[in-house]
Amino acid sequence: NAGVTQTPKFRVLKTGQSMTLLCAQDMNHEYMYWYRQDPGMGLRLIHYSVGEGTTAKGEVPDGYNVSRLKKQNFLLGLESAAPSQTSVYFCASSYSRLNTEAFFGQGTRLTVV
Amino acid sequence: AQKVTQAQTEISVVEKEDVTLDCVYETRDTTYYLFWYKQPPSGELVFLIRRNSFDEQNEISGRYSWNFQKSTSSFNFTITASQVVDSAVYFCALIDIFGKGTRLHILP
Numbered sequence: 001n002a003g004v005t006q007t008p009k010f011r012v013l014k015t016g017q018s019m020t021l022l023c024a025q026d027m028n029h030e031y032m033y034w035y036r037q038d039p040g041m042g043l044r045l046i047h048y049s050v051g052e053g054t055t056a057k058g059e060v061p062d063g064y065n066v067s068r069l070k071k072q073n074f075l076l077g078l079e080s081a082a083p084s085q086t087s088v089y090f091c092a093s094s095y096s097r098l099n100t101e102a103f104f105g106q107g108t109r110l111t112v113v
Numbered sequence: 114a115q116k117v118t119q120a121q122t123e124i125s126v127v128e129k130e131d132v133t134l135d136c137v138y139e140t141r142d143t144t145y146y147l148f149w150y151k152q153p154p155s156g157e158l159v160f161l162i163r164r165n166s167f168d169e170q171n172e173i174s175g176r177y178s179w180n181f182q183k184s185t186s187s188f189n190f191t192i193t194a195s196q197v198v199d200s201a202v203y204f205c206a207l208i209d210i211f212g213k214g215t216r217l218h219i220l221p
Contacts, residue, residue: 043204044211090158102158
């Protein structure tokens with residue numbers, strides 16, 4: 001049982017480079033989320049998806065894009081990375097948005113230099 | 114707007130002491146769910162408990178207990194007889210909105 005898997009686990013980017021973080025879940029969950037975790041800031045929601053082909057903005061969406069072409073995958077893209085995007089990124093999935101717990105991936109530590 | 118406040122940034126207690134982590138939330142919804150998650154030093158996030166807005170009964174699971182009070186919009190978490198393994202960051206969440214977390218240090 002893999003649960004939620006994030007790829008890659010670590011990455012260093014130069015300012016202006018682009019990259020995509022991949023999240024895959026094998027629990028047939030409808031809902032998927034991308035969060036960033038920064039010291040003292042807790043977890044902040046970037047984007048989320050309520051099903052295949054649908055996405056919505058969270059609290060801090062600027063500088064990020066997402067896609068959910070397949071139910072099991074949720075991609076987070078950085079088109080032009082900035083040092084302010086240095087963070088730990090967590091993907092999560094849940095059966096429903098309101099009343100079930102989220103299952104989290106192990107995180108991706110991204111450093112933008 | 115929905116908001117979760119965990120006013121305690123960091124707490125240190127000596128092993129076997131009891132400790133309470135505070136969580137205050139804001140929402141205009143009448144139906145909502147609250148959660149607690151644990152993030153140990155290894156970094157993963159682990160679900161601890163879910164509570165809906167219609168159930169104000171306290172919950173106990175081993176050394177962990179939760180006190181939900183709708184009147185004060187609080188959902189506090191108590192660890193009884195703390196252990197070093199309880200050292201972690203604890204997050205309170207209102208649906209998918211998280212508080213900033215409380216870092217708990219249990220000193221041997």
